Amino acid sequence: MVKPINMTIFDSIKEDIDKGKYVNDQLLPSENTLVETFNTSRMTVRKALLKLINEGYIYSIPGKGYFVKKKEFNNYLLHYNEMEMYGEGSQEIRLLSVDIIKPNVDLAFNLRIQQNKRVVAIKRLLFIDSNEAIYDEKYIPYYSGIPIVEDEIHFSSFPEIISNKTSLFNMTKKLNIKIEKSNNEIKKALKLDVLQPVMIVEQFIYDEEMEPIGWGKTSFKLDYFELSAKLLLNK
Amino acid sequence: MVKPINMTIFDSIKEDIDKGKYVNDQLLPSENTLVETFNTSRMTVRKALLKLINEGYIYSIPGKGYFVKKKEFNNYLLHYNEMEMYGEGSQEIRLLSVDIIKPNVDLAFNLRIQQNKRVVAIKRLLFIDSNEAIYDEKYIPYYSGIPIVEDEIHFSSFPEIISNKTSLFNMTKKLNIKIEKSNNEIKKALKLDVLQPVMIVEQFIYDEEMEPIGWGKTSFKLDYFELSAKLLLNK
DNA sequence: TAGTGGTCTAGACCACTAG
DNA sequence: TAGTGGTCTAGACCACTAG
Numbered sequence: 001m002v003k004p005i006n007m008t009i010f011d012s013i014k015e016d017i018d019k020g021k022y023v024n025d026q027l028l029p030s031e032n033t034l035v036e037t038f039n040t041s042r043m044t045v046r047k048a049l050l051k052l053i054n055e056g057y058i059y060s061i062p063g064k065g066y067f068v069k070k071k072e073f074n075n076y077l078l079h080y081n082e083m084e085m086y087g088e089g090s091q092e093i094r095l096l097s098v099d100i101i102k103p104n105v106d107l108a109f110n111l112r113i114q115q116n117k118r119v120v121a122i123k124r125l126l127f128i129d130s131n132e133a134i135y136d137e138k139y140i141p142y143y144s145g146i147p148i149v150e151d152e153i154h155f156s157s158f159p160e161i162i163s164n165k166t167s168l169f170n171m172t173k174k175l176n177i178k179i180e181k182s183n184n185e186i187k188k189a190l191k192l193d194v195l196q197p198v199m200i201v202e203q204f205i206y207d208e209e210m211e212p213i214g215w216g217k218t219s220f221k222l223d224y225f226e227l228s229a230k231l232l233l234n235k
Numbered sequence: 236m237v238k239p240i241n242m243t244i245f246d247s248i249k250e251d252i253d254k255g256k257y258v259n260d261q262l263l264p265s266e267n268t269l270v271e272t273f274n275t276s277r278m279t280v281r282k283a284l285l286k287l288i289n290e291g292y293i294y295s296i297p298g299k300g301y302f303v304k305k306k307e308f309n310n311y312l313l314h315y316n317e318m319e320m321y322g323e324g325s326q327e328i329r330l331l332s333v334d335i336i337k338p339n340v341d342l343a344f345n346l347r348i349q350q351n352k353r354v355v356a357i358k359r360l361l362f363i364d365s366n367e368a369i370y371d372e373k374y375i376p377y378y379s380g381i382p383i384v385e386d387e388i389h390f391s392s393f394p395e396i397i398s399n400k401t402s403l404f405n406m407t408k409k410l411n412i413k414i415e416k417s418n419n420e421i422k423k424a425l426k427l428d429v430l431q432p433v434m435i436v437e438q439f440i441y442d443e444e445m446e447p448i449g450w451g452k453t454s455f456k457l458d459y460f461e462l463s464a465k466l467l468l469n470k
Numbered sequence: 471t472a473g474t475g476g477t478c479t480a481g482a483c484c485a486c487t488a489g
Numbered sequence: 490t491a492g493t494g495g496t497c498t499a500g501a502c503c504a505c506t507a508g
Contacts, residue, residue, distance in 0.1 A: 006478085030493065032492080041480065044477075044478060062493070062494045064486085064492095071398070073395055074315055076313040077310060077311075078310070080310075081309040159466075163306075176461065176463045177460075177461065177462040178462075222414045226411065229409070231394075231409070239495080239497085241496075266475065276498045276500095279498080296474090297506085298505035298507085299507090300474060
């Protein structure tokens with residue numbers, strides 16, 4: 001149970017960076033210097049350095065050396081699953097409808113398709129403690145995801161639905177979080193007052209060529225909206 | 236400019252996983268098998284496998300082998316800097332006050348300190364296109380971050396302020412995003428109507444022992460709130 | 471006991487950097 | 490030209506797994 005040499009080297013350099021011995025973009029000791037310092041082989045030194053690169057502490061420039069990487073303080077990890085918003089409170093998901101529709105102007109624009117193409121529209125309503133809380137709309141171009149199986153879409157998040165529907169290697173996604181005035185459909189479903197705004201989380205899903213393959217809009221009654229995100233260091 | 240062997244192996248296994256040849260938690264070929272398949276040395280095979288581990292595609296169990304890792308679809312990368320919310324529109328940051336205060340009950344609770352301890356309170360107001368848009372409050376226990384230099388705090392995000400103030404090795408942070416009724420101070424600063432709610436982004440900053448070293452509350456006029464987040468695969 | 475992944479060594483050749 | 494990091498080899502010993 002002794003600590004491996006590569007871990008010793010890793011910890012040593014990491015501590016030097018944390019303590020400020022080496023600062024931003026400063027040159028670190030070369031591989032050969034570290035081989036002598038730690039009395040080990042070059043591959044062992046490289047193992048430690050590669051780990052430091054992977055964890056975002058340093059970067060390398062071939063021919064020059066290894067350098068301290070500037071810390072990124074403003075990136076966070078956000079876990080978002082619109083179908084799993086609340087740990088506390090009873091939750092019920094009602095699948096309102098699954099339709100094949102012709103898109104309106106906005107929807108055609110968001111999915112970058114012609115208005116005469118067809119789109120699968122999925123609408124769901126989430127109840128929290130028996131109150132209407134979240135109204136969820138998803139739109140998928142018809143050709144990209146047939147057939148639709150109700151069981152698969154009832155409880156799944158949008159990325160999960162899409163990945164079941166397509167043989168997708170890699171998808172890209174984007175979330176937008178904003179406040180909007182609600183339309184009549186949403187007002188009715190969530191039993192809102194006339195002027196009450198809703199929190200909107202928009203999801204855009206793209207395939208590997210950045211073509212849209214899904215657009216979603218989740219409307220939260222304000223009382224039921226809360227998100228949290230954790231620090232993601234050095235990424 | 237030939238592709239290194241380790242990259243060939245990496246690409247090959249990655250493609251097999253993407254195409255569904257290997258599925259969740261399925262055992263991959265052993266290192267020795269891959270050595271034969273690709274007619275190379277074990278260290279080269281390991282380099283490819285380590286890269287696959289680092290990118291979240293596979294995991295290893297010593298004595299057993301390498302396995303396909305389940306994809307995580309619901310994690311996003313959120314870049315949040317309360318002092319840089321808008322690319323478009325002119326922006327002005329006004330430093331309202333920097334005070335040493337005694338915390339009230341809530342603040343003492345959030346910073347987990349006694350009410351007789353002192354706290355540095357920083358208040359800033361952001362104007363977007365000359366309109367009051369964002370009201371920002373930051374609280375730091377006095378002992379952890381003296382002295383306060385105005386130039387350093389005027390334009391910096393909270394994590395940046397904290398990291399300047401402390402010789403911190405590693406901080407942990409958490410964001411909460413929610414809607415709240417605004418208090419009178421915020422109503423006045425943002426020129427809000429009586430009933431108008433505000434969007435709140437709360438920041439908790441902890442040291443390496445998870446002791447709070449900063450608490451922040453940023454209040455957004457609803458018209459000026461928008462966040463976006465990008466997909467972060469396999470993390 | 472045979473097979474697995476984890477660590478480590480002592481070499482090699484390469485392209486690139488910078489004086 | 491000396492030094493740098495990137496790739497690769499052919500070995501070694503280890504702890505752990507599972508029949």
